Every structure is written in structure tokens, then in C-alpha cells.
Amino acid sequence: MFYIFILVYSSPEDLPVSKGQEVEPGSAVKYFTVVWCKASKKKHKTWEGDAVLIVNGKSLTLKDLEGKDIGRGTGYKFKELEKIEEGYTMMIGGKEIEIMGSISPDDFSSGRCFQLGGGGPAISSSSQAAKKCFSNPLKSVYKPSSKENRQNSFQNCKPRHDPCAPNSLVMPRPDKNHQWMFNKNCFPVVDVVIDPHLAYYLRPHQKEGLIFLYECVMGMRVNGRCGAILADEMGLGKTLQCISLLWTLQCQGPYGGKPIIKKTLIVTPGSLVNNWRREFQKWLGSERIKIFTVDQDHKVEEFIKSPLYSVLIISYEMLLRSLDQIKNIKFDLLICDEGHRLKNSAIKTTTALISLACEKRIILTGTPVQNDLQEFFALIDFVNPGILGSLSSFRKIYEEPIIVSRQPSASKEDKELGERRAAELVCFTGLFFLRRTQEVINKYLPPKIENVVFCRPGALQLELYQKLLNSQAVRFCLQGSLENSPHLICIGALKKLCNHPCLLFNSIKEKECSSTWDEHEESSLYEGLLNVFPADYNPLMFTEKESGKLQVLTKLLAVIHELRPTDRVVLVSNYTQTLNILQEVCKRHGYACTRLDGQTPVSQRQQIVDGFNSKYSSDFIFLLSSKAGGVGLNLIGGSHLILYDIDWNPATDIQAMSRVWRDGQKHPVHIYRLLTTGTIEEKIYQRQISKQGLSGAVVDLAKTSEHIQFSVEELKNLFTLHESSHCVTHDLLDCDCAGKREHTGDSLEKFPVSRNCQLGPHHKKSDSLKPLSMSQLKQWKHFSGDQLNLKDPFLDRIRENVSFFFQNITNQNTAAL
Ligand SMILES: Nc1ncnc2c1ncn2[C@@H]1O[C@H](COP(=O)(O)OP(=O)(O)OP(=O)(O)O)[C@@H](O)[C@H]1O
Ligand SMILES: [Mg+2]
Structure with a gap:
């Protein structure tokens, strides 16, 4: 059986009109459902399919139920057009059509008239199709x-x-x-x-x-x-x-x-x-x-x-x-x-x-x-x-109008049609698609104290950093030809240096030994760097003070251990080599630790997690590779989480943070994000919280730095070291606090975040785990490290090596557990 829709618009002003269909003055757009077949002289026709006929003034458009144009005609006489009603047959674009009925304007603008295969939400007893x-x-x-069994069952x-x-x-x-x-x-x-x-x-x-x-x-x-x-x-x-x-x-x-x-x-x-x-x-x-x-x-x-x-x-x-x-x-x-x-x-x-x-x-x-x-x-x-028909019809009926409506060049009609289709899609798929945000659970969770800690780089780090920035490789990146530009290698080297100079030392040594040393870019990047290290430098004997962040980390671990001996810490890095260093630090200080990274056999992972979460665990630290252990894990045994390095993709960091602050957590949770002041780490953070970072489907965990496109301007910014600033991120916030905002003042600004939710505003609210935005960060408490009387005992202990802090407390009033 064919389904037929005819749409009649009486008032042209409020009608959504699809692209390319300007309403002719003085006439109303009408919509009909029809059946069609190729033109022939046969008496008994075999109809080939259903279609939607759009009558706009004197032009007619025929669309199949996948939304594709299958016929057009112009120049019809008004007399003929007036006759269009149920049962009327006519020719359009080499096809014969018979008008079957009419539908409401809403059915066209919502796209409902195209939905055949899906089956509507209501179970209609009269619909044979539905029954089938x-x-x-x-x-x-x-x-x-059998009857007998049934009786037994009834009892x-x-x-x-x-x-x-x-x-x-x-x-x-x-x-x-x-x-x-x-x-x-x-x-x-x-x-x-x-x-x-x-x-x-x-x-x-x-x-x-x-x-x-x-x-x-x-x-x-x-x-x-x-x-x-x-x-x-x-x-x-x-x-x-x-x-x-x-x-x-x-x-x-x-x-x-x-x-x-x-x-x-x-x-x-x-x-x-x-x-x-x-x-x-x-x-x-x-x-x-x-x-x-x-x-x-x-x-x-x-x-x-x-x-x-x-x-x-x-x-x-x-x-x-x-x-x-x-x-x-x-x-x-x-x-x-x-x-x-x-x-x-x-x-x-x-x-x-x-x-x-x-x-x-x-x-x-x-x-x-x-x-x-x-x-x-x-x-x-x-x-x-x-349920949504074929992919091609879905694209025609929903995706294309929705995308067109989001473009800056979209006409009022395009916008209306796109919004209407998006709303319809949300409404229909909402029957079997459910998403709730973290807010529903927040009230059951203990307080969360988030800190962004800007750590002063060590002297060796600074010297090496300058040298890297002056290298031929970095200069080449900034010349403008981005093809074959070694910028990813340069970024990688700077990130390693921020974690610890010994990681950079190892890379240089490795390159020296490997046969690919002749690769021009990398050798030009490392040129002269070894001379900056002490002559007898031994990476295995690395010291904490060589890295600003490592120095802060060791102090932080020490104060947690001292003030909260039963608390446990999840320590996260994106790199296994960095985890090796952190593990060595644990060993030096006698902290018991456990570790989960890409190499951990899948069969052992749960055991490691259970061991750590158990109240009998003697482990103080859980070393986690964020890439390996991101999704799904529960690490509620830890109540402190330290992000040692930063990823381009905010989703990776958010994933890591929600391993600890989740249902079942009994203690207030402290989160520390360590960043090296003035360096590329701050820039990556800024990118995370800027509009640019927030758009582009950043929530996709599969996105890595290789997917990021940089302009020369951006690279210039990335490859600049700000030695004299306490916190470049704060400088950018245009804040008049002179480095001291003790209270959050107004409630957090509701900043519209331009996420790429293609379903539009209807779904915008559904992402409470979205990355923080610049304007939200401005509302956080913030202060420079040399400020006296820090109330937080943990921050107080590390402030000597810290140039700046941001802090935010969620659920402050949840009863301390
Ligand atoms: N009603 C509840 N009361 C107490 N704890 C709960 C309750 N519901 C879930 N939890 C605990 O919350 C934690 C998170 O649950 P779960 O792993 O199912 O989350 P999820 O929705 O699958 O998250 P993810 O997307 O990270 O996989 C688990 O430790 C679970 O046992
Ligand atoms: Mg899960």
C-alpha cells in the first residue's frame, strides 16, 4: 500500500520552503502525496512508487520518499493547477502521477511525510503495516x-x-x-x-x-x-x-x-x-x-x-x-x-x-x-x-537541511526547515535514545576540589627550551610551508622536556645511535642540545629539581602522605616513559604503587583495579596511562588525582578525572592538573578551553594531535616561551584581579559553548562534562604562588615552586564523608 501526502500552505510567510524553491508572489505552496509511474498509453498502469508533489506557484517538484528530486515541471496553467485534488492525474517531468491526498504543512517541514519504513511511535491496531x-x-x-498447561500457569x-x-x-x-x-x-x-x-x-x-x-x-x-x-x-x-x-x-x-x-x-x-x-x-x-x-x-x-x-x-x-x-x-x-x-x-x-x-x-x-x-x-x-530509512534518504531529509541551516549563508527558510527537521529527529529518536548528564548524580557525590597548578620550570629546562626554540627545525616550521613541516616532532620534544629533561636526553641519544640520525629535521632540532646537559649527565640518575612539575609532584605526594595517610592517589600520564620516571620517584620515596598501562595484559587489569580499590590495599599510588585506562574504569579507591601532563584532546583528561569522582566515592576528591608555566603546556591548555578547542567534536577520544591543523600564527604562538609571566593563561583572561581572586563572585557564567552537536540547541544542554571554557575559568578562585596564607594545606606546601593556581570547588556543601 502506498502512503500519500499532500501539503497545502495557505500563508506563504510562515512556510518553510526547501532550498531553491522561492515562493512565487501571490501564490501559496501546496503539498500533495502522489503515486507515480513512467508515462505510458496503457490503460492499466503499474504505479512504481510514492512521492511528494510540491506545487509552488506554477512550478511543480516531485520528490521521492528518500527526499530526492525525481521530476520538475514549470509553466502549468492556473486552471490545471486549480484542479489538483485527490484522484487527479497529470504529467510531470515525463512521469504520470495520481494525487492521493493531502497532509498538513507540518508534515512536510518536519519531514514526517517522508518516513515510511520507521513505523510511528504509536501502536495502531488499525495499521496492518504496523502489525506486520x-x-x-x-x-x-x-x-x-496446551490448554492444560495454560491452566496450570494461570494458577x-x-x-x-x-x-x-x-x-x-x-x-x-x-x-x-x-x-x-x-x-x-x-x-x-x-x-x-x-x-x-x-x-x-x-x-x-x-x-x-x-x-x-x-x-x-x-x-x-x-x-x-x-x-x-x-x-x-x-x-x-x-x-x-x-x-x-x-x-x-x-x-x-x-x-x-x-x-x-x-x-x-x-x-x-x-x-x-x-x-x-x-x-x-x-x-x-x-x-x-x-x-x-x-x-x-x-x-x-x-x-x-x-x-x-x-x-x-x-x-x-x-x-x-x-x-x-x-x-x-x-x-x-x-x-x-x-x-x-x-x-x-x-x-x-x-x-x-x-x-x-x-x-x-x-x-x-x-x-x-x-x-x-x-x-x-x-x-x-x-x-x-x-527505522530512519536508508542512509541516503536520511541524508536528504535530515542531514542536508540541518547542515544547510547552520551555514552563515542560510536563508530564513533554510534555517526554519533545518531546525524543524532537527527537532523532529530529536523527538522521534528520543523514543529510544536517552542521555542524562552528570548533574543528576552530583548531589550524591562528595565535594570535588579542582586545581590547575602552574609550575615554574627548572633552570636546565629553561635553557634547553630556549635552545629548542632557536633550532633550525623550529625556524623551518615558522617559515610557512606546513607540508612536511616537522612541527609534530618539535612539539613532541617540547612536551617531553616539560615532563623531564632526561626524556629529551634519551630521545637525543636514541637518535644518535639509530640509523635514521640523518633525518634532517630531527637532527637539526637536537643540534647542540647535549652540550647544555652536564658532561656526566646520567638520565637514570635524574633529579626532581630538573623538572618544575616533578618537584611540585614530589612535594604534593609528600604532603598528602603526611596529612592524609590513608588517602590514595591516581597519577596519570599520557606516556609510558613518563610513567617510568614517576614509578622511579615512588620507589625512591618508598611509596607503594601499582600500574596500569597499554602493556598491562587485559586479563590482569581488573585485578589491579580491584586491588587498589580494596580498603586493604597497601598501595598509595595508582599509575595510570590515560590512553590505556580511560573509558569505563572505576578507581574510587583514590581520592586524589594528579594529571601530570596534558593532552590536546580535553576528552582524555575529562575521562581520567571521572574515574575517581563517581558514584561510590566516599571521600572529597582533589584533582590537580600540573602545567609548566609559560610553556607549550599552557598553550595546549588554552587551546582546550578556547572556542577553537571546544568545537570540532573534541569529545571524540580518537582525536589525537596528528588530527590537529595548525596555522603558522598558531605555531608561532606554540613556539614562544613566556619566561616572565606567572601565568600566561591568566594574562589572557583579561582579568583585573592582579593575581588574586579569592572568591568566585558571580555564579558561573552560562557561556554558550560551540560544540558540534548537529542536532542543535535541543541537545546542547546534554553535555555537562564539556570542557571548561575561558570565561568559566575566570570565575574560579585564583591566586599567585607567592601569596601568603593559602588556606589549602596541600597547596600551601607546594607553593614555593608554583607561580599560579586556579581552584574550583564543586559540591562544597555535600556533607563531608
Ligand atoms: N545506585 C548506585 N549506588 C551506588 N553506586 C552505584 C550506583 N549505581 C552505580 N554505582 C556505581 O557507580 C560506578 C559507576 O557506574 P558504571 O561503571 O556503571 O558507570 P557508567 O555509566 O558505565 O560510566 P562509564 O561511561 O564511565 O562507563 C560503579 O562503581 C557502580 O558500581
Ligand atoms: Mg560503563
């Missing part, structure tokens, strides 16, 4: 029982838990249509009640999230669609919400109490496989449910053979290796953790998962995914295949 889409959520689990049809008990959490009952579709055996409808043991712990947003997931996978939200995307910001407990859903569906169902699912597949990054096991254990103990995690010693075969297990947890990598076996298992629920990796539908992992027959699919992700509409499409299409 439906798949029975129960069919895979139980067979229709046991009581909710599993008391729905009337105080604080009970009861899932919404299916409506009449759902029952008609899915309760063919006419079982009594039974309340599905969340296990009180879980309901007791669930936070309000988690209860809401659980209901959302339940309605999605039961097909109660969108016709016959059982997929969902839970995109809550990191740390909101997506794992617990899924465990609660899985446990509920495995034991209960609305029709006769019959369980909805038997087997669940959870796919997750390798580093989180054991985290999932831990969370199951934490919330359900080890008796209620048997879960199976795949690793080197536990193969999928074991899961297949044993009837004990109902949940299989596997890494994305292992999934690809065991795909053939997994395809043969009937899973009723599929959960993809950190599922933004499925944003590319061409990659193997995505195609492998798509090939699994399971209809109930959930993607979990803490990363905003609306920044790129095509990626957003891929994720939606994974959980609810075909």
Missing part, C-alpha cells in the same frame, strides 16, 4: 502451551514481587494493542516488579532509565522495534541499569509472568569484561545469576555446553574470533558497552554484530554521539534497523 512489523518479544522463549500468575510494597518499582503495563499483539494465549497480565533488592539501590535517574529500557526492548515505545541507546554521561551507572533490566526480564514478563529472555550477550572493550563480572557480583551476588566471561582459558564452547549460564560477556576482539560459534547461540538480548565504536557501519565489529539475529539490542555509551549525524544514524540503525 511486530515481532513477538516472547516468541523465542516459550511455546504456546501461578502472581507478580514475582509485591507491587504494593512500599518503594516497589513496577514496570508500566502493556496497553491493549500490545496485549493484542503479544498475548496470543490470553495469559493474565501480571505486574512486572523490580527485585526489591535492586530497587533499594537504584537512584531516581536509574529507575527512570530502567523503565525506558524495559519499554524499548518490549516494543512498547516504537512499533515493533526493540532497540535502545542509553547514552548517559560517564559514571551514571549504565551497567547497573542494564543488570537490573536483564535480571528482571530473565525472571519475569507481563503475560502470565513468563520470562522474556533466556540468554544475554554482553559485548564490551576487553578492559571492562571483568568490570562487568564485578558489577554483577556487586548487585546480584554470585547465586542469583550465572555469568560466563570469555578469556584465554574460558572459551565460548564451555558456555554452549553448560546449561548453567545465562549471560555471556565477551570483548569485541574475542567476539570477532568466535563469531561462528556465537552466531549459533540464540541470544534474546544484546548489550554493546562503549558502543560508540559501532558508529562506523563498515567496520568488521559492526557487521559481525549486525549479523546476529537478536532483535533486542542496547547500545551503551558515555560519549555524545549526536555530533556527527551519519555516525548517529549508524548507531540508531544498529539498534533499530531501517
Whole structure:
């Protein structure tokens, strides 16, 4: 059956008109739905498809349901145009069309008239098409029982838990249509009640999230669609919400109490496989449910053979290796953790998962995914295949008008159409896409004291820094030809130097020995540098005072150890070589430490994390490589987090910080970001907090410095050392405080941050973990290091080597825990 839309606009002023369709004066734009076929003399026509006809004055445009123009015609007589109504046939661009009906103007501007494959939100009993889409959520689990069995079942049809008990959490009952579709055996409808043991712990947003997931996978939200995307910001407990859903569906169902699912597949990054096991254990103990995690010693075969297990947890990598076996298992629920990796539908992992027959699919992700509409499409299409039509129609109907409307050259009409389409997309996908921000959890978290600490560079660092800046390689970068420019090598050398001169020393020595020493740029960068080091310099015997940050770090560790002997510290760097230095420092001072970096076998990671989080741990320090250990890890055993170096991508640092300040943390959390004053580290920080850094989908963890384009102007700025400033970042803030802002004064300015959320203002509010902006930083407390009477005892101890501080306290009033 064809769907037909005719749109008639009566008032041209308030009409959205697509690009290239100026409204002719004195006439109104009308929209119709039609069927079309190629022109022929045959009496019995075979209609080839549906289309939308736009009548704008004397010009007609025919669009197929993918939004593509398939015919145009001009110069029609007004008499003929007047006749256009239901049943009328006419020719346009070599096609014969028959008018089928009209639709509201809103249906065109929202794009709804193009949506065919999706199935609307409402379950309409009169729609045969809708009925066909439906798949029975129960069919895979139980067979229709005989009369006798049914009677027996009826007797046991009581909710599993008391729905009337105080604080009970009861899932919404299916409506009449759902029952008609899915309760063919006419079982009594039974309340599905969340296990009180879980309901007791669930936070309000988690209860809401659980209901959302339940309605999605039961097909109660969108016709016959059982997929969902839970995109809550990191740390909101997506794992617990899924465990609660899985446990509920495995034991209960609305029709006769019959369980909805038997087997669940959870796919997750390798580093989180054991985290999932831990969370199951934490919330359900080890008796209620048997879960199976795949690793080197536990193969999928074991899961297949044993009837004990109902949940299989596997890494994305292992999934690809065991795909053939997994395809043969009937899973009723599929959960993809950190599922933004499925944003590319061409990659193997995505195609492998798509090939699994399971209809109930959930993607979990803490990363905003609306920044790129095509990626957003891929994720939606994974959980609810075909719901947004084909990619090409999605691009025509949504992406193109939305992008056009954001361009500075966009006309008023373009803007209106783009906004309307974006709003419609948000509204429709909102049925199965949920994202909440950290704010919902903040009130349960202890205070967070964030510090940006500007450390004075050491004398050796300064001398080497100047020398690097005067090198031929840096001068070459600034000449303007950015192709083949060695700027990444230069940036790398400066960053190493900021961490510790011995790292630079090692690089020079390595280059000297390696056969590629003749590479011009690098040798010209290092020329004469060795002479700056003392003649007998031994990198293994590095000292703390050679690096400003290391000096501050050692003092900071000492004061934490002294004032808070039971507190623990997470120490983060982006580089393993730097972690080696930090580990050596721990050794020298007798601090017990543990370490997780790219080399740590996946099988050992959870053990290391658990060890550190345990109250019996003797470790004082957790050394973490931010690249290796970013996503998903819980390091709530630590209450101090020190970011030793800075990444171009603010998302990396934000990820690291939220390992510690998250649900379950019992102590006030102290965060220290160390930056070397006046150097490239300050510049990278400024880039992070400037508009430039904030735009361009910086939240994507995959973005590295190689993806960053620099202008010559920017490189000039990067390659400048500001020796006399206490804090270049503060100088840039245009602040009149003369280095002393003790109180935050006004509440933080609500600065519109230009993130690349392609869905526009509707979704802007959804990113509370966005990087800080310049104007927000200005509102932080700030003071120079030589100020007397620092109230913070930790800062007081390190101030000798610090030129400037910024400090901000969140949740100051949360009861100290
Ligand atoms: N209701 C709760 N009460 C106490 N602790 C909770 C609750 N919900 C979750 N947690 C704890 O909060 C921590 C974070 O949860 P989880 O790892 O599921 O977050 P997430 O949403 O998956 O974040 P990420 O995006 O970083 O993976 C875990 O230690 C978890 O056990
Ligand atoms: Mg998670």
C-alpha cells in the first residue's frame, strides 16, 4: 500500500520552503502525496512508487520518499493547477502521477511525510503495516502451551514481587494493542516488579532509565522495534541499569509472568569484561545469576555446553574470533558497552554484530554521539534497523537541511526547515535514545576540589627550551610551508622536556645511535642540545629539581602522605616513559604503587583495579596511562588525582578525572592538573578551553594531535616561551584581579559553548562534562604562588615552586564523608 501526502500552505510567510524553491508572489505552496509511474498509453498502469508533489506557484517538484528530486515541471496553467485534488492525474517531468491526498504543512517541514519504513511511535491496531512489523518479544522463549498447561500457569500468575510494597518499582503495563499483539494465549497480565533488592539501590535517574529500557526492548515505545541507546554521561551507572533490566526480564514478563529472555550477550572493550563480572557480583551476588566471561582459558564452547549460564560477556576482539560459534547461540538480548565504536557501519565489529539475529539490542555509551549525524544514524540503525530509512534518504531529509541551516549563508527558510527537521529527529529518536548528564548524580557525590597548578620550570629546562626554540627545525616550521613541516616532532620534544629533561636526553641519544640520525629535521632540532646537559649527565640518575612539575609532584605526594595517610592517589600520564620516571620517584620515596598501562595484559587489569580499590590495599599510588585506562574504569579507591601532563584532546583528561569522582566515592576528591608555566603546556591548555578547542567534536577520544591543523600564527604562538609571566593563561583572561581572586563572585557564567552537536540547541544542554571554557575559568578562585596564607594545606606546601593556581570547588556543601 502506498502512503500519500499532500501539503497545502495557505500563508506563504510562515512556510518553510526547501532550498531553491522561492515562493512565487501571490501564490501559496501546496503539498500533495502522489503515486507515480513512467508515462505510458496503457490503460492499466503499474504505479512504481510514492512521492511528494510540491506545487509552488506554477512550478511543480516531485520528490521521492528518500527526499530526492525525481521530476520538475514549470509553466502549468492556473486552471490545471486549480484542479489538483485527490484522484487527479497529470504529467510531470515525463512521469504520470495520481494525487492521493493531502497532509498538513507540518508534515512536510518536519519531514514526517517522508518516513515510511520507521513505523510511528504509536501502536495502531488499525495499521496492518504496523502489525506486520511486530515481532513477538516472547516468541523465542516459550511455546504456546496446551490448554492444560495454560491452566496450570494461570494458577501461578502472581507478580514475582509485591507491587504494593512500599518503594516497589513496577514496570508500566502493556496497553491493549500490545496485549493484542503479544498475548496470543490470553495469559493474565501480571505486574512486572523490580527485585526489591535492586530497587533499594537504584537512584531516581536509574529507575527512570530502567523503565525506558524495559519499554524499548518490549516494543512498547516504537512499533515493533526493540532497540535502545542509553547514552548517559560517564559514571551514571549504565551497567547497573542494564543488570537490573536483564535480571528482571530473565525472571519475569507481563503475560502470565513468563520470562522474556533466556540468554544475554554482553559485548564490551576487553578492559571492562571483568568490570562487568564485578558489577554483577556487586548487585546480584554470585547465586542469583550465572555469568560466563570469555578469556584465554574460558572459551565460548564451555558456555554452549553448560546449561548453567545465562549471560555471556565477551570483548569485541574475542567476539570477532568466535563469531561462528556465537552466531549459533540464540541470544534474546544484546548489550554493546562503549558502543560508540559501532558508529562506523563498515567496520568488521559492526557487521559481525549486525549479523546476529537478536532483535533486542542496547547500545551503551558515555560519549555524545549526536555530533556527527551519519555516525548517529549508524548507531540508531544498529539498534533499530531501517527505522530512519536508508542512509541516503536520511541524508536528504535530515542531514542536508540541518547542515544547510547552520551555514552563515542560510536563508530564513533554510534555517526554519533545518531546525524543524532537527527537532523532529530529536523527538522521534528520543523514543529510544536517552542521555542524562552528570548533574543528576552530583548531589550524591562528595565535594570535588579542582586545581590547575602552574609550575615554574627548572633552570636546565629553561635553557634547553630556549635552545629548542632557536633550532633550525623550529625556524623551518615558522617559515610557512606546513607540508612536511616537522612541527609534530618539535612539539613532541617540547612536551617531553616539560615532563623531564632526561626524556629529551634519551630521545637525543636514541637518535644518535639509530640509523635514521640523518633525518634532517630531527637532527637539526637536537643540534647542540647535549652540550647544555652536564658532561656526566646520567638520565637514570635524574633529579626532581630538573623538572618544575616533578618537584611540585614530589612535594604534593609528600604532603598528602603526611596529612592524609590513608588517602590514595591516581597519577596519570599520557606516556609510558613518563610513567617510568614517576614509578622511579615512588620507589625512591618508598611509596607503594601499582600500574596500569597499554602493556598491562587485559586479563590482569581488573585485578589491579580491584586491588587498589580494596580498603586493604597497601598501595598509595595508582599509575595510570590515560590512553590505556580511560573509558569505563572505576578507581574510587583514590581520592586524589594528579594529571601530570596534558593532552590536546580535553576528552582524555575529562575521562581520567571521572574515574575517581563517581558514584561510590566516599571521600572529597582533589584533582590537580600540573602545567609548566609559560610553556607549550599552557598553550595546549588554552587551546582546550578556547572556542577553537571546544568545537570540532573534541569529545571524540580518537582525536589525537596528528588530527590537529595548525596555522603558522598558531605555531608561532606554540613556539614562544613566556619566561616572565606567572601565568600566561591568566594574562589572557583579561582579568583585573592582579593575581588574586579569592572568591568566585558571580555564579558561573552560562557561556554558550560551540560544540558540534548537529542536532542543535535541543541537545546542547546534554553535555555537562564539556570542557571548561575561558570565561568559566575566570570565575574560579585564583591566586599567585607567592601569596601568603593559602588556606589549602596541600597547596600551601607546594607553593614555593608554583607561580599560579586556579581552584574550583564543586559540591562544597555535600556533607563531608
Ligand atoms: N545506585 C548506585 N549506588 C551506588 N553506586 C552505584 C550506583 N549505581 C552505580 N554505582 C556505581 O557507580 C560506578 C559507576 O557506574 P558504571 O561503571 O556503571 O558507570 P557508567 O555509566 O558505565 O560510566 P562509564 O561511561 O564511565 O562507563 C560503579 O562503581 C557502580 O558500581
Ligand atoms: Mg560503563
